[in-house]
Amino acid sequence: MTNEQFEMMKTRIWSGLDMISEKAQKIGQEENAWSLDELGKMADITKDLAKTFKCLVKINILANEHSVKRY
Numbered sequence: 001m002t003n004e005q006f007e008m009m010k011t012r013i014w015s016g017l018d019m020i021s022e023k024a025q026k027i028g029q030e031e032n033a034w035s036l037d038e039l040g041k042m043a044d045i046t047k048d049l050a051k052t053f054k055c056l057v058k059i060n061i062l063a064n065e066h067s068v069k070r071y
Contacts, residue, residue: 006056006059006060009056010053010056013049013052013053013056014053016049017046017049017050020042020045020046020049023042024042
């Protein structure tokens with residue numbers, strides 16, 4: 001994975017997290033209460049995005065530590 005690809009993926013993940021946060025804030029301002037289902041879905045999406053970012057960082061570390069070139 002090139003540095004450019006890593007940065008592109010990182011930007012996409014961050015924008016996804018920003019989108020979820022903005023949506024949560026909008027819902028929080030418009031509605032007085034959230035249902036348990038809505039809270040669970042928001043938490044699940046945020047957890048999945050965080051896990052994706054963690055895996056992306058692991059991939060970048062492994063790619064930098066171990067060359068993928070073949071001789």
